Amino acid sequence: MDRTFVxxxxxxxxxxxxxxxxxxxxxxGLKLVxxxxxxxxxxxxxxxxxxxxxxPFYPSLQHYITSxxxxxxVWEGRNVVKVARAIIGATNPAxxxxxxxxxxxxxxxxxxxxxxxxxxxxxxxxxxxHFAGTELVxxxxxxxxxxxx
Ligand code: IDP
Ligand code: MG
Numbered sequence: 001m002d003r004t005f006v007x008x009x010x011x012x013x014x015x016x017x018x019x020x021x022x023x024x025x026x027x028x029g030l031k032l033v034x035x036x037x038x039x040x041x042x043x044x045x046x047x048x049x050x051x052x053x054x055x056p057f058y059p060s061l062q063h064y065i066t067s068x069x070x071x072x073x074v075w076e077g078r079n080v081v082k083v084a085r086a087i088i089g090a091t092n093p094a095x096x097x098x099x100x101x102x103x104x105x106x107x108x109x110x111x112x113x114x115x116x117x118x119x120x121x122x123x124x125x126x127x128x129x130h131f132a133g134t135e136l137v138x139x140x141x142x143x144x145x146x147x148x149x
Contacts, residue, residue: 002080003033003136005117005126006088010068012113013037017105018071021114024087024101025075029147034074034136040066047129048115060110072130078148081116081123088116 006025008018026032045065052058075084089100093112096103106113117123127136141147 001031001076002078002120002123003074003076003127004081004084004123005115005130006073006075006084007115007130008071008073009065009111009113009115010070011064011111012105013069013071015105015113017113020105021071021101022073025073025084028077028083028087029141029143030075030077030080030083031139031141031144032073033076033138034131035072036135037069037071039069042066044129048126057110064110074127074131074136081118081120084116085118088114 008021012018012021022032022035042062045062046053049058049061049065052061055061077083087101089096089102091102091112092109093102093106094109096106098104101114102112117126
């Protein structure tokens with residue numbers, strides 16, 4: 001089954017949105033296979049956002065992401081990278097559709113509450129940055145036979 005990396009950013013944790021956000025992925029039918037609350041060291045933030053290191057917004061992005069604890073998750077499901085990005089919504093909350101996390105819960109591109117990997121390759125890379133293989137747990141969701149044809 002496919003996997004993706006999703007993270008509630010420090011604004012989402014500080015605003016008490018972890019439960020709401022986790023619930024959206026759970027009720028969609030995705031399976032949570034790893035999770036932890038953690039204040040990220042700069043090194044892992046730089047690795048996660050390697051394609052943005054030279055962008056003008058990178059210093060403020062790093063400051064934002066290291067400003068408090070993040071809630072890190074790995075979700076599993078068919079086409080989960082695409083499905084999770086759809087649940088998360090557009091990068092700029094002003095353009096994110098209602099019903100998405102960013103559309104419902106955020107106002108500013110620099111405070112957009114949640115991160116999700118943008119491709120299966122990024123997902124594999126980002127999971128490797130933040131989780132040891134032993135932290136990913138194998139189990140069955142009881143509704144699996146009904147979720148998929
Ligand atoms: P994504 O999170 O939807 O994948 P990316 O383009 O990969 O969006 O950007 C990573 C993160 O960097 C965004 O979620 C947002 O927090 C921040 N960011 C992106 N573009 C801007 C910007 O123009 N100003 C401020 N922050 C930005
Ligand atoms: Mg991105």
